[in-house]
Amino acid sequence: MDFGTLIQLLESTIRMSTPLLLACLAGLFSERAGIFDIGLEGKMLIAAFFSAAVAFSTGNVWLGLLAGIAASVVLSAIHGLASITFRGNQLISGVALNFLASGLTVLIAQSWYSQGGKTPTLTGDARLGEVTLPFADALRDVPFIGPIYADVISGHASLVYVAFLAVPLTWWVLFRTRFGLRLRAVGESPEAVDTAGISVVRLRFTAVIICGVLCGIAGAYMATGLQPFFGKEMTAGRGYIALAALIFAKWRPWYALMACLLFGFLQALAIRFQNFDIGPFTVPVQVMDALPYILTVIILAGFIGKAIPPRAGGEPYVKER
């Protein structure tokens, strides 16, 4: 593999990691507050559709982004209603919302555009533009560092930088603010939070809504940045890979960045090479597809460190039992 290919691969890794990272941080907020969310996939999907649809009809990608976030937050609110207010099973609710998104997006897309569940291709201001970081062009000719800065780091859609900046922000919110302390506490020991006179319901709803916003950004990036349209099932299991990354990262923001970059790299590899040769061995593309899941199972099995989820995760909180 020559240097040019490597640069392309890394550039593609950044793009593929972005939706994973946003969805993974979304799951981080929700699960740290004790609400399991296997509906990341559905939220991304519905956000992808509504962002593409609104961006197409208004010609403005930012209105599209807002619409995507709004759609995703609606699903989050239903999840909150089911799992916090009505103390239902969070996993079942997540499954239901994934199906809801998967069905509704195609139904509405077919009814509006009659293109087999796809939106028309976005052009001009309806798409996310590329951001050229300062001095990218001037530094391009510097050997080694130049191409990395100009091609790998610079020149992505703005939401890519939002995703990567969201990592330190998430860390700061969760580990350096009072809100973050309470949010983590409500995922470990909601009765303690309740005893301190803080509303468990409100905290958990806030976490679930933040999760919706981040999934919304992830979906909008997919349909206006990564691709210039919405296509049927376009998230293609990324919500589950993000979930895998979250477990791989043991519910911590910086590790989530590493996990998402790793899984994004695997996706980039699978796109670039159908079969990947390492010396005498040929790694089939299916192995790279399955690798994130296999790694997660290994982590879950506790063979490489132990992944311990937030203690009150998945349990509805009942006041004064």
Added chain:
Amino acid sequence: MDKMPAWADAVLVPLISILIAAVLSALVIAALGMNPFEAFRLMVEGALMKSSGWGYTLYYATNFIFTGLAVSVAFHAKMFNIGGEGQAQIGGLGVALCCLFIPWPHWSLALIGATISAAAFGALWAYVPAILQAKRGSHIVITTIMFNFIAAALINYILVNILRPSGGMEPATATFPEAVHLPTFQDMFSTADNVLFRGSPANITFFIAILACIAVWLLIWRTRLGYEIRAFGHSETGAKYAGISPVRITVISMLISGALAGLMAINATMGEAERLVLNASEGAGFIGIAVALMGRSHPLGVFLAALLFGFLYQGGAELAFWANIPRELITVIQALVILFTGALDNFVRWPLERLFLATRKKGTA
């Protein structure tokens, strides 16, 4: 004292939940610009008013009975097996290997062989998540989701690189030999001058599905093992105190669950496609979740719910054909059923409980 009489818990709550899901589905159809009653009429006409429609309805229902029972058995042990999809696909691999490489003299023997093979392969795919849950405490939901994806990649690899006949373009195995062709309803019930179930895929596997319902009922309510599974599902600590091994029950109930999901392949792969294709389970593993929730994890309920979903599936296909409404409508209905009978159960239950308490108070006063 119970807040609600048993009949209300078993019948009234699910019925109201389904009603809400139905009303919302009707609204979705209306929003798509079609009269819901007209849509319903089209679905009934296509799925129930001719024998070939029934042939498809029962074929789909057979798939859903198996996957619904699979989810139910795991539910009784308080586990959520979301991996029916993967287990069914691996079950398909078992069926394909059994049909392609063993020279069966007659379909009946092949059916027995394929049944054992499908169940064994499905159970095997559920074994790893089960043992990880039992011994290492990794969450069964997450591991079974991961195993769905791993199964899809594995089947993809095997079909593309190993089992594809030379010169074949599609990722699929060769067609199974004629000897393992299962009798379809058309073969079984047509007479010379009256062809019934024409061209529809319903086959003898439907009766195996009914047997599976009875077997699961016997297992859960009439055997010691079933009692242990229910006790474990009710209270893990209680079960432990009574000398029931959590590891054993977790693994056994997941093996049974995986085997049932795997059995779906004799219907879909051996009965219908007669070769193994990509994504042979076609989402039936997930529909099993809706079916189990709706059927309250009881084999009779599962059977009825599977029939309903079979009807929806076939009716949905008719709608797609005649009214240009995409088949994804069924996915939306399925989502609403799961949401209201599963996650939003208390949304219906709490007001009802209050209602029953209020009437009872009036009665005693």
